[in-house]
Amino acid sequence: MSRAFSAVLVTAVAVLVAGGAAAETVTFTPDPIVFRPSHRQGDYDFDGNGPKVKVVTTLTLFGDREVHMSVTMNAASYPLPSTMAAGTQNYVLYRAPLDKRIVEIARPTENLKQEHEFIDAGHKKTYVEFGSEPAVRKYVITGDTKKNESGTETRVKLMFNPITVKLANRALEPGEEYAETKTQMIDIPLEHTKGNGNFSKHNMDVQMSARAFVDGRRVRCKIFFKVKEKHRDWTTVEGTKTVTIYTAPEGKKILGLPGIANNEFSHFYFHNSSFLSKLLHPVEYALYTWSNSRLTITRNHDVGPAASFVMELHPSGRKGAARTKASVNLRAIQVRIADSETLQPSSGGPTGTGSAPVQHSSSAPAPSGSSSPFPGH
Numbered sequence: 001m002s003r004a005f006s007a008v009l010v011t012a013v014a015v016l017v018a019g020g021a022a023a024e025t026v027t028f029t030p031d032p033i034v035f036r037p038s039h040r041q042g043d044y045d046f047d048g049n050g051p052k053v054k055v056v057t058t059l060t061l062f063g064d065r066e067v068h069m070s071v072t073m074n075a076a077s078y079p080l081p082s083t084m085a086a087g088t089q090n091y092v093l094y095r096a097p098l099d100k101r102i103v104e105i106a107r108p109t110e111n112l113k114q115e116h117e118f119i120d121a122g123h124k125k126t127y128v129e130f131g132s133e134p135a136v137r138k139y140v141i142t143g144d145t146k147k148n149e150s151g152t153e154t155r156v157k158l159m160f161n162p163i164t165v166k167l168a169n170r171a172l173e174p175g176e177e178y179a180e181t182k183t184q185m186i187d188i189p190l191e192h193t194k195g196n197g198n199f200s201k202h203n204m205d206v207q208m209s210a211r212a213f214v215d216g217r218r219v220r221c222k223i224f225f226k227v228k229e230k231h232r233d234w235t236t237v238e239g240t241k242t243v244t245i246y247t248a249p250e251g252k253k254i255l256g257l258p259g260i261a262n263n264e265f266s267h268f269y270f271h272n273s274s275f276l277s278k279l280l281h282p283v284e285y286a287l288y289t290w291s292n293s294r295l296t297i298t299r300n301h302d303v304g305p306a307a308s309f310v311m312e313l314h315p316s317g318r319k320g321a322a323r324t325k326a327s328v329n330l331r332a333i334q335v336r337i338a339d340s341e342t343l344q345p346s347s348g349g350p351t352g353t354g355s356a357p358v359q360h361s362s363s364a365p366a367p368s369g370s371s372s373p374f375p376g377h
């Protein structure tokens with residue numbers, strides 16, 4: 001998950017909400033975002049054949065603490081889509097303080113989704129103006145250039161209008177406070193468990209999951225990865241790792257994880273799928289690169305503890321099992337803690353949700369009837 005709020009100008013205004021509870025509005029203008037979609041197929045030069053370009057941006061709330069911007073760009077040579085660059089990336093535009101929650105996006109209230117589609121002609125940039133009302137003020141799009149561009153020079157730059165959110169104080173009992181885990185990248189130790197170690201361009205089952213849970217004074221995260229060849233000797237690589245991502249101070253206990261619903265986990269799942277065909281879908285995958293028989297995928301997530309999954313697969317090279325790698329980029333997770341002697345843990349499952357988050361559905365759910373990606377669950 002990328003972030004775009006390092007130099008955000010924020011202004012806050014105190015207001016009253018229903019019942020007289022204290023609240024405030026915060027206005028911020030995100031830094032410009034430059035997104036380069038990954039090269040998907042063909043050579044790297046559109047060479048005057050378009051490309052046909054489509055850009056889609058969507059402003060959303062993640063839970064009750066973050067404002068996200070999703071950017072999707074697809075550029076394909078025209079009229080025959082022999083060369084293609086495509087991808088999706090999520091960006092964090094704003095994160096509320098630990099003791100605050102986002103009630104709503106107050107501005108803009110409409111046009112949260114914006115898009116533009118056209119056929120590029122020439123090597124000049126295309127400027128798309130949206131005015132002062134939507135979240136994105138302007139697209140600056142580069143399609144074709146005078147040299148190779150797919151995956152490198154082809155891009156979109158987003159320029160933003162001010163965005164306003166309404167905040168409210170979180171309810172705090174005596175002795176209660178909020179903490180936060182750190183963002184971190186976790187590598188998963190993998191083991192070749194079956195087959196001759198060559199995937200040989202066959203279809204694969206791929207699973208990758210991350211689930212955060214409370215274990216006494218600790219917040220832990222269980223991460224699972226498995227790739228299985230769906231032909232011949234069923235070459236399989238898998239691994240599981242459980243890590244501690246937060247420990248409460250002495251004298252404190254964890255009441256819950258407000259931003260994560262009970263049993264909500266991040267997951268990536270492909271069942272008996274051909275990568276060479278599936279990877280052409282620009283929404284299913286965020287970014288990927290293919291070189292020397294190595295396929296590297298970065299998959300964004302808007303649920304659970306994982307901001308993204310990163311996996312390196314070798315579906316066509318020899319000894320692909322030995323070279324398979326997998327890691328997960330964990331987002332910052334809010335933790336509700338209190339003095340051990342003053343409050344009882346909240347009910348409602350192992351995570352103790354606290355305030356209910358906005359629910360999202362993953363864009364790559366496990367097929368209906370499939371087993372849980374966690375062994376033994």
